[in-house]
Amino acid sequence: MRFLWHVVFSGAALWIATQLFPHWLHFPVLGNTQGTVWAVLWAGLILGLANAIIRPILNFLAFPITALTFGLFSLVINAGILSLVANFSKLELNGFGGAFFGALVVMVLNWFLHQFMPDKAKPQQRLRE
Numbered sequence: 001m002r003f004l005w006h007v008v009f010s011g012a013a014l015w016i017a018t019q020l021f022p023h024w025l026h027f028p029v030l031g032n033t034q035g036t037v038w039a040v041l042w043a044g045l046i047l048g049l050a051n052a053i054i055r056p057i058l059n060f061l062a063f064p065i066t067a068l069t070f071g072l073f074s075l076v077i078n079a080g081i082l083s084l085v086a087n088f089s090k091l092e093l094n095g096f097g098g099a100f101f102g103a104l105v106v107m108v109l110n111w112f113l114h115q116f117m118p119d120k121a122k123p124q125q126r127l128r129e
Contacts, residue, residue, distance in 0.1 A: 011044025013109035024098035078103035
C-alpha cells in the first residue's frame with residue numbers, strides 16, 4: 001500500500017512541477033483528462049521504480065564525488081533519473097538544465113507531499129494492570 005502512495009505522490013509532484021514550470025518540463029496535451037492522468041501515473045510509477053532500484057546503485061557508485069561536492073552531486077543523479085523517466089514516459093524535458101531544475105522542484109515537492117503519507121500501522125501496546 002505504501003508503494004501506491006509513493007506512486008501517487010511522485011505523479012502529483014511531477015504534475016505540479018509541470019504546472020509551475022511548463023518551459024522546463026511538461027506533458028503533451030493528450031486530448032482528454034483521463035489520458036493525462038494515466039500519463040502522470042505512469043511517469044510516477046517509473047519514477048518510483050527508478051528511485052527504488054537505480055538510485056541506490058548510482059548513489060553507491062558516485063559516493064566519492066558526492067562526498068567531495070558535499071552532496072550536491074546527488075542533484076545531478078536526480079536529474080539523470082528524471083531524464084530516464086522522460087525517456088520511458090510522455091514527460092518532455094528541455095535539455096539537461098530542465099532536467100536539473102525539474103528534478104530539484106520534484107524533489108522538494110515529493111518531500112513535502114510525503115509529509116502527509118500515513119505511517120505504518122503501529123502495534124498497540126497493552127497496558128498491564
